[in-house]
Amino acid sequence: MSDRDALEEDLVSRARKGDADAFRQLYDRHVGGVYALIRASLRDRDMVDDVVQMAFVRAWDRLGKLRDDAAFRVWIRQLARRIMVDEIRKRRVREADSLEENEEIGNVAVDPAPAPGDALGRSETAARVRDAVAGLPAHQREVVTLHHLDGIEVKAVAEVLDVPLGTVLSRLARARATLQRKLGGMMNEGMEG
Amino acid sequence: MSAMTCDEARKRILELPAGEAPEDLASHLEQCADCARAYESQRALDGLLRAVGTPPVEADLWPAIRSQLRPRRLTWPWVLAPVAGVAAGIGLALLFASPTVAPTSGPAPLAAVAMAAPAEHGADDLDEDAQIIAWHARAAAGTGLFDPSSMAITLISLTQGGSELN
Structure with a gap:
């Protein structure tokens, strides 16, 4: 077990006993991934915020039911996605296939603390990549967000999305084929550099 | 076992999880320059996506979450x-x-x-x-x-x- 995993298990254990500071650290570790996953399917930012908040509050309430402390990473994303699906049903505002506004994507992609000199190139690269991902169909966007951007293994992606592994791999293949076409030039630059 | 075709190899490359070694593809990639290029291109895309990572969270949601955390009770x-x-x-x-x-x-x-x-x-x-x-x-x-x-x-x-x- 890595130090990171051991620390995570310790944080989960402490949070289960009522340690809100430990839960804050879990929040800091996972809010980026949870937020990106929900944002991959919803355009309404207020609703994204609501779902992420509800996910962490529910995680706090149900932490006692989590049997494997090491599984928090997958569990919190599962929880968030289920809440999102419920909220969509409630509010009847399914937007899974809608594209993000380009301007919004640009804002999201801006590095808040860019390195001097390299700032423009890095932020433009990130913006282009996130723009390309945002242009994928919703199911492919979720898989790419979880696996590539958030670093979740494909088996765990299948758990989060509650679909067979084969479905994850086929969505991944289609998404990559599209991204290859959209970002081909950028990758060649990277490979040559 | 029959040799892997280029179509099979391309499908496998696209499905290969990021960071996984393509052991079953190795012999085909050694013999096929086009598929080897496709594989390298795929690795480059994986690296680019991983480097970009998840976007920053714009709002600080913690205060609202913290205010909703109920004290633990004796079970x-x-x-x-x-x-x-x-x-x-x-x-x-x-x-x-x-x-x-x-x-x-x-x-x-x-x-x-x-x-x-x-x-x-x-x-x-x-x-x-x-x-x-x-x-x-x-x-x-x-x-x-x-x-x-x-x-x-x-x-x-x-x-x-x-x-x-x-």
């Missing part, structure tokens, strides 16, 4: 176990005792049950609660009289109490 099984023990003791006492509870020289069933509670459960956070129950039990054993109203109030206060958040 019901832990609370109910001593209560159930005391109730069982009372039931046994009523079953075997005469209509008027007489003083006894040894500990009453209630006292025995209540005083055993902390050792049975071994929970640090229940020590104080168990001591209060034991106090009632000792009082009942010493006087031969049991004060059900006082005991009930104590039990209710215990079940409604909970530890505060850190």
